[in-house]
Amino acid sequence: MGQEFVLLISASVFCVGTAGFIIRKNPLIMFMSVELMLNSVNFLLVTYSSFLNSLDGQIFALFIMTVAAAEVVVGLAIILTIFRTRQDMDVDHIDVLKG
Amino acid sequence: MLEIATVFDFAHDSVIFIVGMTAVLASLGVVLCSSPIYCALYLIGHMICLALLFLLYNAEFLAVVQIIVYAGAVMILFMFIIALLGGKKEIQENSFHRAMALTFVFTLLGELYLSATVGQTEPIKGDIPPELFGTAKAIGLELFSKHIVAFELASCLLLVAAVGVICLAKFSFAPLRRRVR
Secondary structure, eight states: OOHHHHHHHHHHHHHHHHHHHHHOOOHHHHHHHHHHHHHHHHHHHHHHHHHHTOTHHHHHHHHHHHHHHHHHHHHHHHHHHHHHHSOOOOGGGOOTTOO | OOOHHHHHHHHHHHHHHHHHHHHHHHHHHHHHOSSHHHHHHHHHHHHHHHHHHHHHTTOHHHHHHIIIIIIIIIHHHHHHHHHHHOOOOOOOOOHHHHHHHHHHHHHHHHHHHHHHTSOOOOOOOOOOOTTTTTSHHHHHHHHHHTSHHHHHHHHHHHHHHHHHHHHHHHSOOOOOOOOOO
């Protein structure tokens, strides 16, 4: 399969993830949309490392996975803490820091 | 008369096409489902499709890592959080957000079109032997020779994340009082 197909798949998954991050109001699903975006970029890096016969893309994808795992762990802990202090799961209602 | 190589190429291409389309449909399912548990299940399907695509593009080590780290660890974490918080459905009514999302998506696609029509560029060529490409050995050699500093920094990052989560989870916070409006 050519590079155009890979670019198309990756771009469409990235766009779906972006749209989901903007549209949805549940913080869990917003996190899942962020995962979608990271995964689409990972896919592009891995396929281009295969096209160009160089392993740098795969190493980069590995580091992206590490950062994504750390980010998910901390983010879910923050979501849990917010939910514990106020029994509400809508990001539009979390406006205590607003001036 | 059909050559066996062309038949194999066609089968390879059609498998990549089908798995890629499934990945896109699963990502649509993540965004469009209203209940978080279905979103998580669609996301697991998306991860598995991506792992299959990694395998089809000769990245076997990353395919295994994708299954173990993403479809295993991260999604189990999501499942636990959903089980703790309760998967409530959400009501969609905000059309301003929808318009903003559409604008953003079309801007991204336009930028992609512009960057695709820029013309010929010079690709970087690597020199990995093809029988070693994508294996754990090759990735380990690269990781521990060229990228050792980044590797150690990533381990520090994971340690900091673990300590931060323990700090967040251990100390209990007093319930927040709502402001009087």
